[in-house]
Amino acid sequence: MSSEHLLPPRFDPKSFEERWYERWERSGAFTPEVPSSKPPFVILIPPPNVTGKLHIGHALQFTLQDLVIRWRRMQGHNALWLPGTDHAGIATQVMVERELAKEGTSRHALGRERFLERMWAWKEKYKDNISRQARALGASCDWTRERFTLDPILSRAVRHAFVTLYEEGLIYRAHRLINWCPRCLTALSDLEVVHKDLDGGMWDFAYPVDGGGEIVVSTTRPETMLGDTAVAVHPDDERYRHLIGRRVVHPLLPRSFPIVGDAVLVDPAFGTGAVKVTPAHDPEDFATGERHGLEKINILTEDGHINENGGLFAGLERMAARKAVLQALQEQGLRRGERTHRHAVGHCQRCDTVVEPYLSRQWFVRARPLAQPALEAVRSGEVRLIPDFWAATYYNWLENILDWCISRQLWWGHRIPAFYCDAGHTTVSMDDVTACATCGAPVRQDEDVLDTWFSSALWPLSTLGWPDDTPDMRAFYPTSLLITGFDILFFWVARMIMMGCHFTGKAPFAEVHLTGLVRDARGQKMSKTKGNVMDPLELVEQFGADAVRFTLAALASPGRDLPLDPRRMEGYRSFATKLWNAARFVQMNLTGDEKELHELKPGKLALPERWILAVFEETIAAANQAWGTYRFDEGCRRLYQFVWNDFCDWYVEMAKPLLAGAGDGSPLEGADAGERRCRRDVRSVARGVLLEALALLHPVMPSITEEIAGHLGGREPLITASYPAATGRFQDAAAVQAVATMQAVVEEVRSYRHLVGLPPGTPLGLYLRELDGGLLADLTAMSRELGRLAGISRLEVGAEVVPAGSVRTVAGGVALAIELPDGALKGAERQRMAKELEQVVVELQRARARLADLGFRERAPADVVHAAGQRAADLERKEGLLRETLEARV
């Protein structure tokens, strides 16, 4: 091995992360074959919004998606991870409008065309940002298939879907109450309204009844009384029944309206039992208006001011109007009461303005017919939600779904392909038309664009070239897995399933993994105002992409939020360093004659080699199992434990004398104990296990594993290597048992040395007793290792007699006596031992009581009873030996 290939002493991720990414991408490893004989595995990225840079939640999702796709790729799947971005209509438009406002201009001043130029420039900048960040994280996306929701091919798919749904009667245009943002000046869907519980006022006022008397109503929105067209009471309410059919006189406007009986709207027990009805400004009142044929009077302008229907109040902003109306009612002596009232107020998801239920002509998707197949897809198991408790939420939403308002009064998005003539005909068409399909008159296109989520809903189709029967559609639809946040289960996931099922008869993916939210170290939601936002790129800069990835994956317990503590990330950077150093140590002792693992015959190896191979095989099985069930936390935990504890702490320590230096390093050197391990086998196993472990780790930590494997002379880049699979070839229960026993003995000796206050290096004598044949042979074979790890200068395995005054105890089922140098226990240590004895006695009592329980012996399974018996026997022995030690020295 020439020195230029030696791993540098210092682990510096910056020195190789970018280099590896470029090599992978250039090699074409990210791009699948089409067609291919390999089974496909497909992940479509949840396209980030081109609103800005990626946040830590994206980093989490990118990490998990990349982990799975790399794993599947290595397993031999034709793996596609298709990247892209979303134009994010309203969200992006709001950002650019803010920028324009700073420049003292506005989109209206610019005009539609120039505004869209600005939008596209913005998009280019942020799209590039996003792909740079994805690359920095090591995301193995197929960039040759990168998509953007406003690309021509995707736009065509969107238009096709719209036209088809229109022709099927599943898209329609209607004049009805929708959610309106008076700041964004657009309609919103129900999902885009965020409800916040706020303390507001509740005011009572009286409507004079025509012909005498009054009727008192309560409201949280006094200003809407300008649009009232009825007062409703419960038809069975004795207090008001006689008033039904009479009219009330509007106190502030020159009109009157009826008192109606309505059992649906009115709860006689609430408030005064009489309700003002404003059909144009409240969904319930709208429905009431429909039932009673009431007039719907809109009193608001699009930007939230009172319009000409508000008489003297015209021109006032909503809140000002509220005050003015209350004042006017006060002056007329009609105010009857006021109290605070907590209730949900709808806010615009993007700009936080209070939304208005607003009467408007909009386009809608008829949701129920689309929801049915989507429900069935999950119920039948065609789509699996992970964790599965999300299914209940999913069902609940789809079972109660209302029609979806899809038109937006924005400029940034897919323009609605509807054309209107003056005669009022509508032409919906795949192609831009100039003449009405009905009457031939000139037409103009609808000014509005589609809800971003309408195009997102088509993402699995549009990215693969639908509606054409493309090679990509054939090769990759339906896709395999979607990894996304639970917060867009309704916005996106449900709607993709609806559209996929409707247009292809197949749900767009087989599995959906819903991640939690990344929070700060104290579990607080990250937000700019709190100042606790963590930037993924800064973290990569500080810790390296692999450590960031490992941390996020290790924290990703199913269905839980992730409290991200930078100290945790430091810990996993240490893990990367540990791996690096272990590899350096192994590498510096290689001679170049090492065999590959598959060339080794497990039966011919010594116990430490057999053991690490067996434990590694268990780890391989565990990792594959973990990735397959999306237990990223579990997989990372197992890999961490294997590398650090099993490989570094035990195997390398057991291998050290044979890897390095001339002697075997044991204090027992020269003694006639222990078997000779073949140095070449040790080197081969150390190198082979390390290389395979790197492959095993590669999906989580792609760069460092490639870098190390490259230096160790791995035959091919890990990205295209085979993922380790457990074959059972190295399974070895006997070796696992033997080394576990040895470890227990070593730990016991170390513990006592420490207990007695001797320096770590102090050599001790050790006598192992009461061993059966197999264990006796195994521990004899490993006596050099045992001696070195425990710091033993004199070792007798299977000793009949032990020196007087030695400490006697039990570890791993082996009775052992430790000979202390000064031959005497001091007071403090005697106390500790006495305390240990007490504990043993208590445990023994418990164990015996359990065994004495007839119910337990009769009903518990035999192996459980047997194990309990074993345990009692061990405790008994330990008790005896401890007493022996203590009493012998009195």
Add this chain to the structure above:
RNA sequence: AGGCGCGUAGCUCAGCUUGGUUAGAGCGCUACCUUGACACGGUAGAGGUCAGCGGUUCGAGUCCGCUCGCGCCUACCA
């Protein structure tokens, strides 16, 4: 108003599906150690009435019921 999730070591979390040795991990903490890669290290250790109450069971952190606390989602309460 419904629905869901959570409450386990100082902190953040596994374990609960399929009940059974001594309830685990990381970080933090204590003591000792610069032992042939690694002080971003090694060794040893302290620390838990598994939110509370009740039930099922030979046996409950794990299953069932109730209570308390925290978080989230859906919803038309004037």
